[in-house]
Structures are given as C-alpha cells and as structure tokens.
Amino acid sequence: MQTDAVVESGKYPPGDLAIWVFILAELGAFAAFFGSYAFTRMKNVELFNHYQMTLDKDAALINTFALITSSYFVVRAVAAIRDSDSRGCVRWLVAALVMGAIFLVVKSQEYAHHIGEGITLSTNTFYMFYLSLTFFHFMHVIMGMVILAAVAVKAKRGCYSAEQHTGVETGASYWHMVDLVWLILFPLVYVMR
Amino acid sequence: MKKRTVLGIRACTWVWLLMMSLTLITYLIGQVGVGGVSASLTVLGFALIKGQMLGDYFMGLKRLSGFWRWPVSLWLFLPGGLISAAFMLVG
Numbered sequence: 001m002q003t004d005a006v007v008e009s010g011k012y013p014p015g016d017l018a019i020w021v022f023i024l025a026e027l028g029a030f031a032a033f034f035g036s037y038a039f040t041r042m043k044n045v046e047l048f049n050h051y052q053m054t055l056d057k058d059a060a061l062i063n064t065f066a067l068i069t070s071s072y073f074v075v076r077a078v079a080a081i082r083d084s085d086s087r088g089c090v091r092w093l094v095a096a097l098v099m100g101a102i103f104l105v106v107k108s109q110e111y112a113h114h115i116g117e118g119i120t121l122s123t124n125t126f127y128m129f130y131l132s133l134t135f136f137h138f139m140h141v142i143m144g145m146v147i148l149a150a151v152a153v154k155a156k157r158g159c160y161s162a163e164q165h166t167g168v169e170t171g172a173s174y175w176h177m178v179d180l181v182w183l184i185l186f187p188l189v190y191v192m193r
Numbered sequence: 194m195k196k197r198t199v200l201g202i203r204a205c206t207w208v209w210l211l212m213m214s215l216t217l218i219t220y221l222i223g224q225v226g227v228g229g230v231s232a233s234l235t236v237l238g239f240a241l242i243k244g245q246m247l248g249d250y251f252m253g254l255k256r257l258s259g260f261w262r263w264p265v266s267l268w269l270f271l272p273g274g275l276i277s278a279a280f281m282l283v284g
Binding site for chain 1: 205213216217223224226241243244247250252254258259260264265268273278279280282283
C-alpha cells in the first residue's frame with residue numbers, strides 16, 4: 001500500500017530531523033507515564049476500576065475521532081503541498097485545526113465537570129493520574145495547534161512548494177505524535193479494567 | 194503525482210476508516226463494561242495496531258529503511274509491554 005505521506009523511500013523521516021529527536025523525547029516521557037499508571041493500578045485495582053466508571057466515555061470517543069480525523073486531514077495537507085496545491089494545503093490544515101479545537105472544547109467540558117464536582121489532583125490516586133496525564137496531553141494538543149496554525153499561515157503566504165515543504169512535514173510529524181499518544185491513552189484510562 | 198488508490202479511494206482514507214472502526218469497537222467494549230485480562234489486552238492490541246498504522250501510513254515511516262523505520266514501532270512495544278505486563282500480573 002502506498003502512503004500519501006511519503007513520496008519515495010529513503011533513510012530519513014519527513015520533516016526536520018530535529019523535530020524527530022524532540023518527538024522521541026516526548027514519546028519517552030509519555031511511555032514512562034503510561035507505565036507508572038499501569039503499575040500503580042496493580043496496587044489499587046478496585047479504586048481505579050471504580051473511578052474509571054465516572055469518566056465520560058462518549059466524550060473520549062468524540063475526542064479520539066477528532067484527533068484521528070485531524071491527523072488524516074494533515075496527511076491530506078502534506079499530499080496537497082506535494083502537488084503544489086497551496087490553497088488545498090491551507091484548507092486541510094484549517095480542517096485539522098477545527099478538529100483540534102473540537103478536542104479542546106470537549107476535554108475542557110470534561111475538566112469543568114470534574115472541577116464542579118470538587119475533584120482535584122489530590123482526590124485520589126486515580127484522579128491524580130487521570131488529570132495529570134490528560135492535561136499533559138492537552139498541553140501538547142495546544143502546542144500542536146499553534147505549530148499547525150503557523151504552518152497554515154506560511155502556506156497561505158506561498159512559502160511552501162512541491163520542492164520545498166519541510167515546514168509542513170515537520171508540523172505534520174509533531175501533530176501525528178500528539179495523536180499517537182492519545183491512541184494509547186484512550187483505551188488505557190477510559191476502557192481497560 | 195499519481196496517487197495509489199484501492200477501489201478508487203486513497204490508501205490513507207482506508208487507513209483512516211480502519212482506525213475509526215477500531216476506535217468504535219474499543220468504545221463499545223468499554224460501554225459493555227467488559228473487564229479482565231483478555232478484554233483489556235484486546236483493546237490494547239487495537240490501540241497498538243492503530244499506532245502502527247499511524248506511524249506507517251500517516252507519519253510515512255513505512256517506506257524508510259534503516260534506523261528511522263523503527264522508532265514508533267519500538268515505542269509502541271515499550272508502553273504496550275509495560276501495560277500488558279501490569280494487567281497480566283493482576284490477573
């Protein structure tokens with residue numbers, strides 16, 4: 001199966017190599033977080049299973065759909081600029097940003113609900129992990145949206161072309177990393193019991 | 194640039210649809226409230242498959258050779274292994 005994200009085989013990933021070093025560092029931090037959650041749960045299975053049921057799985061589903069779809073839109077943006085279609089690239093990036101905004105709104109509503117119930121980091125071990133892990137990811141979504149917005153502005157100004165679009169690929173790679181982390185976070189925190 | 198398609202639909206679109214489908218199945222398992230090692234590892238397996246597809250087809254790592262072909266796959270193995278071990282030890 002041909003990937004839309006890659007035109008030809010090579011030794012280096014799309015985008016600036018520096019972003020990949022950053023991505024690997026970020027992924028390492030999240031892996032440690034996920035491992036800590038899983039092994040802490042071993043000593044608190046009843047507590048984790050009980051409070052996991054208080055989470056909004058519908059919101060998590062919407063957010064997972066939003067992030068996967070946003071990543072798909074980013075793939076289309078990269079494909080568009082490789083075809084010298086700057087306007088198409090901008091349109092797909094804006095669509096991805098809309099999906100990112102949906103994620104932020106839905107997640108903010110979840111946080112508002114928890115805060116309204118008086119839940120904080122110190123409520124119990126489960127909520128400590130849930131709030132810190134999801135908020136850490138939430139901040140990465142905001143960072144990713146800032147990067148995608150900057151790329152969209154530059155694309156609109158005609159700064160990218162079929163020959164030179166490393167910036168688009170760099171932003172895309174970071175955004176895919178944000179999606180990748182959520183793909184593990186969603187089942188671990190909301191579903192697995 | 195010529196795009197590879199399957200049944201007239203881009204490969205990346207098929208990948209997106211498959212990822213959305215696996216997400217929906219994961220959600221339904223969660224809604225039923227099924228627990229235990231088997232259900233948990235099944236759901237985790239879906240997540241790892243989605244992660245591999247994202248790395249291969251969205252990040253574009255599938256067609257690379259050498260070191261950069263493997264970081265996402267190896268990363269998936271790390272939390273995947275830790276989480277699996279923790280859930281299997283609980284039983």
